[in-house]
Amino acid sequence: MTDASTCPVVFADGVKCSRRIARRGWCHPCATWQDRHGGLDPNGRRSVPKRARAEVLAAALAIPPNAEGCRINDGRFAADADGYPTVKIQRRMTRVTRLVLEDKLGRPLGVDMFACHRCDNPACVNSGCLWEGDAAANLHDSMAKGRKPTGAVASRSKPTLKIEDADVPVIRALAAGGTPQKVITAQFGVSQPRISRIVNRKRRAWVE
Template sequence: MTVCSVPDCERKVLAKTMCAAHYQRSRTGQPLDAPLRSYTRGGTCSVDGCVQPLDGHGLCSRHRQRQARGVPLDGDNRRRLERGCSVDGCERDHAANGLCQSHWRRNKKGQDISAPIVPKLITDDLLARLRTYAPTGAPDECWEWTRALNKGYGAMSVPGSRMRQAHVIAWELHHEIELPDGLVVRHACDNPPCTNPAHLILGTHEDNSHDRLARGADAYNGTGFRHRTQAEVTSMRALHTAGMNMTEISRQFQCSRTTAMRIVKGISFQGI
């Protein structure tokens, strides 16, 4: 086997009588007599006190990044995630801007970051999930769903299905039967996020339409679509101008994000 022509180098020749490392040095104009750092697969970083696995050139990935940026290798190499969230009482790891991922998302959406965070419950037990995210209150109170909403109604992911309405699942669990075909679950309280079985009654789509018109005849036009008042349109646009995002506006006015966007941008209700 032919070895590298550089003195004291026993590596195999790659090109022009040199090994790969010295051939690369010769192409980039680096001195050939400087010692080569050996790469040992499975070893640790060569920087004193660093026990991170090697990435290349005798360094871990973070020290290689420091070397590329010209930052001293012997500086503090702590990971960002070792910092905690700056919100009082939160022990989650830091993600960005001094906040954990949950509080960073709340802050980005303009939500109150001091409100307690309900940990995500991962289970196929629908009743447990329902009562975790829609806590039971007094019998005459609305037990509102506190997670995702779809057109104002609570939305739950169900195994074998995409998404279902939380109040429908609440009715089925309470009565221990599936929703009969052709019927809908109506809200006697006229509060879409409510999951209190005492406020849920069965009816037809026609009954539901009559309820809607009876509770707010002036709020709907002849097509059955929600007709916003001038005050509502003005308020939505003012909130967006003040910095509120479309998601929060749609939740506050119980409409889809697309509807809120069309109203705010003047595509809908152009005369206001």
């Protein structure tokens, strides 16, 4: 028997919504979907199941390691523009590597800390390949591995060096920590106005 307090929506994959009714006879997410789609009936909409942290960690651990010991994302996780596996946790896109490292350390990472790779492979989710570093350590590691030319070398070799999405939080964290923009400019090999626009969220405002 159907519980009268449960949302009656049936998703496109045949799964019934299990949330409690909140308004207009629907649960809050289904009612919100209806609002955003001009009053359409939410029945038949695509289901976007929430992925619990434990489920994400189990999926990462289930990836078999390769010859180098890396667990390379095999498509079970979506990847961002820089190749890092991502999942949606509590309505926020989160990198799987961050969750894996937090589980390894037994504590959350600080907002200004990063899950860095020893193996230098963004798609790897093996906890043994991950270490915790701040913005400066993450940047120095990147440059040491040849992925980020520095100073005059960067300016001469690639004057239009692209700033990747993964660089944006590093740049903002360095600036927030007191690193002068001219120093950041030299490290990334781009113009100071470009760094300023990123720091002040006039560019890449959507990148967290």
